[in-house]
Amino acid sequence: MSAQRAHLRLVAATTVPDVWFCSHCGTRATQAAPDARVCRECELGLLIHAPGDLAPQADEPFLLVDTALKICGLSRGAEAALGLAEPAAVGLPLGDVLVTADSELQGAGWLLGAIGGSGPQRLQLRPAGIFGVRFDARVAPCGPALATLIVLG
Amino acid sequence: MRYLKTSEAASVLNVSPHTLRAWERRFGYPKPQRSAGQHRRYTHADIAALRDALRDGLSISSAVSRAREALKSDGSSLVGALAAFETRRADAAMEAALALRDLDRAVEELLLPGVDEMLERHGRTSAQWAFTAAWANDWLRRAARLSAPPEDAPTALIGDATGGELDPQGVHVQALALMCRRAGMDSVRLSAHGARDLTEAVAALRPAIAVVAGDRAGSETAGRWARAVRDADDSLPLAAYRQSAARRPGMSELPASPRAAASRLLELLAEHRAVARKSA
Numbered sequence: 001m002s003a004q005r006a007h008l009r010l011v012a013a014t015t016v017p018d019v020w021f022c023s024h025c026g027t028r029a030t031q032a033a034p035d036a037r038v039c040r041e042c043e044l045g046l047l048i049h050a051p052g053d054l055a056p057q058a059d060e061p062f063l064l065v066d067t068a069l070k071i072c073g074l075s076r077g078a079e080a081a082l083g084l085a086e087p088a089a090v091g092l093p094l095g096d097v098l099v100t101a102d103s104e105l106q107g108a109g110w111l112l113g114a115i116g117g118s119g120p121q122r123l124q125l126r127p128a129g130i131f132g133v134r135f136d137a138r139v140a141p142c143g144p145a146l147a148t149l150i151v152l153g
Numbered sequence: 154m155r156y157l158k159t160s161e162a163a164s165v166l167n168v169s170p171h172t173l174r175a176w177e178r179r180f181g182y183p184k185p186q187r188s189a190g191q192h193r194r195y196t197h198a199d200i201a202a203l204r205d206a207l208r209d210g211l212s213i214s215s216a217v218s219r220a221r222e223a224l225k226s227d228g229s230s231l232v233g234a235l236a237a238f239e240t241r242r243a244d245a246a247m248e249a250a251l252a253l254r255d256l257d258r259a260v261e262e263l264l265l266p267g268v269d270e271m272l273e274r275h276g277r278t279s280a281q282w283a284f285t286a287a288w289a290n291d292w293l294r295r296a297a298r299l300s301a302p303p304e305d306a307p308t309a310l311i312g313d314a315t316g317g318e319l320d321p322q323g324v325h326v327q328a329l330a331l332m333c334r335r336a337g338m339d340s341v342r343l344s345a346h347g348a349r350d351l352t353e354a355v356a357a358l359r360p361a362i363a364v365v366a367g368d369r370a371g372s373e374t375a376g377r378w379a380r381a382v383r384d385a386d387d388s389l390p391l392a393a394y395r396q397s398a399a400r401r402p403g404m405s406e407l408p409a410s411p412r413a414a415a416s417r418l419l420e421l422l423a424e425h426r427a428v429a430r431k432s433a
Contacts, residue, residue, distance in 0.1 A: 023212040036167060037207055043172040044179060048211055064211050073212030087180055090214040145209045 018049040018143075023064060023073045024086070026056050042076075050149045054121070054140035062151040064142065069094050072147060081135075081152060082127055098150070101126045101134050125152065155197040159185070162195040166204055182217045198224065198253035224253055231267040235285045236274075243288055256296060257335060257412050260328055264289060265411075268324050277319060286319055293327040300334040307361035309333050309418055310354075311394075312378040314345035316369030322395050325411060326366040329394060332415035338422075345370055345378035355385035362422050364407070366394040379404065390425045392418060 020029035024045025039045045048064070049055075056062045061077030070093055074086040082089075082097060089097065101124035125137045135152035142149040162183065163170045177184060183203055185193035202220035210216035230249070234242035250259040268289050275281040311330060315323040326342070333340040341358055345365065363382045365375050375396065382389060383403075394407040394414055405421055407414035 037210075038166075038168050038172065038213075043168070043175055044213060046207065046210055046212055046216070066211075066215075072215040074214075086212065086214045087217075090212065090218055142211070145211055147211050 016051045016053045019052045019055045020047045020049045021055055022046070023048050024076055026058065026060065026062065026075055026077065028055075045073075045075075048073075048142050048144065048147075048149075050140045050142040054138055054149065054151065056149075056151045060151050060153060062149060063089075063098075065094050065148045065150060067146055071097060078152060095128065097128055098125050098135075099128050100124065125150075156186075156194040157197055157200055159193045159195070162200045165200050166207065176213065176217075180214060180217045182221065196254060202253075225262075231263055232270050232274075235267065235271050235288065236281055238281075238284050240288060244292070247292065256300075257332065260293070260296075260331065261410060261412055264292065265325065265328060268321070272321050277321070283319060286321070286324060289324045290318065290327050293324070293331050297327075297331040297334050300331065302334050302337055302339045306337055306339045307422060308339045308341060308358055310358060310360035310363045310382070311340055311342045312345040312363065312365045312375070312382070313342050313367060314365055314370040314375035314378065314396075315367030320367065320369045322367040322369055325395055325409075328411035329364075329366065329414055332411040333418065335412075336415040336419055338415070338418065345374050348374075348378045348381040351378070351381040352385040355382065355389070360389065362390045362392065362418055362425070364392045364394050364418070365396065365404070368396050388429075390421050392421060 020031070020034055021027060022029075022039035022042060022045040025039060025042040027039060027041045029047050034047050037046050039047055056075070059077060061081040062075045063071055063078050063082075064073035066072045070091055071089045072091075074082070074084065074089045079085055079089075084097065121140070122136070122138045125135045126133055137153060138151050140149045140151075141147075157165065159170045159173060163173050166173070173183070176182065183195050183199040185195045188194050199220070202223045203216060206216035206219040206223070207213075210219065231243055231246040234246055247259060247264065250263045254262065268285055271285040272282055275285075311326065313323075313326060315326055317323065330340045330342055338361075341360070343354065363379075365379050368375050379391060382391060390405070391403060392405045392407050395409065396406070405417070407417050
């Protein structure tokens with residue numbers, strides 16, 4: 001086989017395993033697949049999972065968005081960062097709360113692109129109606145039900 | 154209607170009783186009723202709806218939202234049945250609601266809002282409204298017959314000043330009569346047009362309290378009936394229910410909710426008896 005010919009070669013898998021963490025306080029579960037859904041630390045969140053490299057680190061605010069692009073969860077940190085209580089935020093369209101700081105991306109379609117992999121998984125966001133505040137956000141799929149995690153770095 | 158103690162409800166949800174109370178504070182759900190001894194008791198339906206929603210939920214807030222929606226979804230079945238003039242389906246919608254909540258809540262959360270929605274959609278002069286009013290009044294009367302108060306229950310004399318069978322106020326007054334029975338009070342409903350010889354009626358019925366309900370029959374009619382009650386027994390406490398006219402002196406105004414109004418009647422009765430004992 002000459003060096004100029006294309007060939008296949010085996011490469012190591014690069015998938016990062018999922019981690020479980022609380023939808024409210026962000027505390028990571030100690031078990032790989034926890035048996036109880038309610039977080040034992042804060043009792044106000046459910047344990048959810050996301051890829052380990054994109055899941056929130058300690059104190060990083062984050063929110064969860066369902067397939068209808070409506071907010072279905074808000075961490076304690078995101079409540080403080082956005083000035084919004086979770087019970088009031090659930091059900092709101094994402095675009096009412098967060099928008100991209102990139103004027104080229106309109107509506108909440110930026111999120112669809114980020115999830116589908118055709119758009120950036122890391123992008124700049126700002127609170128809707130507020131200028132001068134920016135978040136370095138990263139987007140990831142999360143579960144158990146199909147949803148999207150947005151971590152506000 | 155099946156009820157769970159706090160420990161039982163917590164066990165179903167696989168959380169601690171402390172967690173359950175924390176959820177009630179933060180999310181307003183599940184909202185317990187109180188037993189006679191002031192202990193929390195949860196309806197099985199509320200807990201089961203939340204348990205199911207938590208299975209696939211991503212946050213407790215979203216699970217609470219889904220549980221509430223699941224309990225509310227029977228509302229559209231009732232309105233659909235009434236709009237289609239289907240008595241049996243409307244009865245079945247109420248039966249289904251009674252499987253998830255007690256009678257008081259079924260009336261306040263399903264029947265009365267359903268009736269209001271039909272009125273708003275179709276208007277007072279429609280056949281749909283005529284059907285709805287007839288069905289609702291009949292359902293409430295049947296429920297009242299099944300809610301016999303105790304033998305020595307006090308009686309509330311209700312002067313019906315509504316505008317007849319098609320008057321929306323009439324359904325609420327019928328609901329009040331049902332809630333009085335559920336609260337342990339008997340009720341007798343007399344048309345406010347019949348104010349003559351009310352003294353004889355009061356002497357025979359010996360009510361503990363009187364209520365002027367509605368005003369579509371005209372504020373003159375309602376006022377005349379109230380005066381006739383005063384003439385028959387000026388010590389009888391008098392209350393007003395669903396009266397849009399200015400408050401009459403010496404009459405206590407009842408809340409619009411039939412269940413709250415029945416509770417308030419019992420409070421007024423207790424206050425009146427306490428005053429009577431002091432002056433005796």
